[in-house]
Amino acid sequence: MNRTTLEQWAILDCVFTTGSFARAAETLHRSQSSISYNLAQLQTLLGVTLLVPEGRRTVLTPTGATLLSQVRPLLKTFSYVEAQAATLQDGMRSQLNLVVDVIYPRERLFSALQQFQQRWPHIRVRLTEVTESMFPSMSAVDDADVMIVTDRQNTAGRGEWLMNVDFIAVAHRDHPLLSVSGPLTEALLGNWPRIQITDGGKTASGDSHNWDFSTLDAAAGAVVAGLGYGWLPQAYIQQQLAAGILKPLPLSHGTRRVTPLHIILRQDVPPDEPVSFLISALKMALDTTPPAAPR
Numbered sequence: 001m002n003r004t005t006l007e008q009w010a011i012l013d014c015v016f017t018t019g020s021f022a023r024a025a026e027t028l029h030r031s032q033s034s035i036s037y038n039l040a041q042l043q044t045l046l047g048v049t050l051l052v053p054e055g056r057r058t059v060l061t062p063t064g065a066t067l068l069s070q071v072r073p074l075l076k077t078f079s080y081v082e083a084q085a086a087t088l089q090d091g092m093r094s095q096l097n098l099v100v101d102v103i104y105p106r107e108r109l110f111s112a113l114q115q116f117q118q119r120w121p122h123i124r125v126r127l128t129e130v131t132e133s134m135f136p137s138m139s140a141v142d143d144a145d146v147m148i149v150t151d152r153q154n155t156a157g158r159g160e161w162l163m164n165v166d167f168i169a170v171a172h173r174d175h176p177l178l179s180v181s182g183p184l185t186e187a188l189l190g191n192w193p194r195i196q197i198t199d200g201g202k203t204a205s206g207d208s209h210n211w212d213f214s215t216l217d218a219a220a221g222a223v224v225a226g227l228g229y230g231w232l233p234q235a236y237i238q239q240q241l242a243a244g245i246l247k248p249l250p251l252s253h254g255t256r257r258v259t260p261l262h263i264i265l266r267q268d269v270p271p272d273e274p275v276s277f278l279i280s281a282l283k284m285a286l287d288t289t290p291p292a293a294p295r
Helices: 006-018 021-028 032-046 062-086 106-119 139-143 216-224 238-243 273-284
Strands: 051-054 057-060 095-101 124-130 146-149 157-172 194-197 210-213 229-233 246-248 256-266
Touching: 006 021, 006 032, 006 051, 006 057, 006 062, 021 032, 057 062, 095 273, 106 124, 106 273, 146 273, 157 216, 194 216, 210 216, 216 229, 238 246, 256 273
Parallel strands: 095 124, 095 146, 194 210, 194 229
Antiparallel strands: 051 057, 146 256, 157 229, 157 246, 157 256
């Protein structure tokens, strides 16, 4: 049997994350003496010092940082196992967690989910939409069974390319940019707000002309309202383009951008029949229904 426990390591991780024994006790709903006792036991059993006071905070020693970095994947896996157990009933899955980038066409998504519902009506699907800037920091990513995301490099799992999403720069037909003679340069574009999808934090460029929206619906709606121009998925705004409400910008170069999406099965998720069925449905879903116009 191991001398130390996952509970002790989880307490150590919480103390490191919160910065003090008191805050860790509050987070874990335990007494501060219980926190101190467990960490004292952990250090005694290992024979090393893991934590030291630094001002008002408690910080890891170099040894503590090294050991905790090796244990953290085990803590995450153990949490996932417990979460998975909660989704099983009599050995059958009762919930499937799906994380999807907002640029994945919703008509394809809903088509796949409809097929899944017909085949597995007793399984609840928990869908979380993310943006590229949110991923992979969101906690929902840790619980995901299947993901459709742009960033494959920072994702532990078995995955493959799914599709490319075409983005084009557009503005409302009455936007002043469309009255400029000749191709639009970056300098000219910089005079007008650019509508973009972010997590609400600081923009990557730090440009004060950029307006940040947390959803694709809101960003597209802002462009339709004439608040600025933006790069939007062509399939998503097909109706507005056909109606002439939105028009492509005559850029001097780079009129189209392509973003790849990957479908990924988490490394520690067993490819059971429901998961395999959903992945197949997502791969085969046909883009047959035009997306709804943003309001």
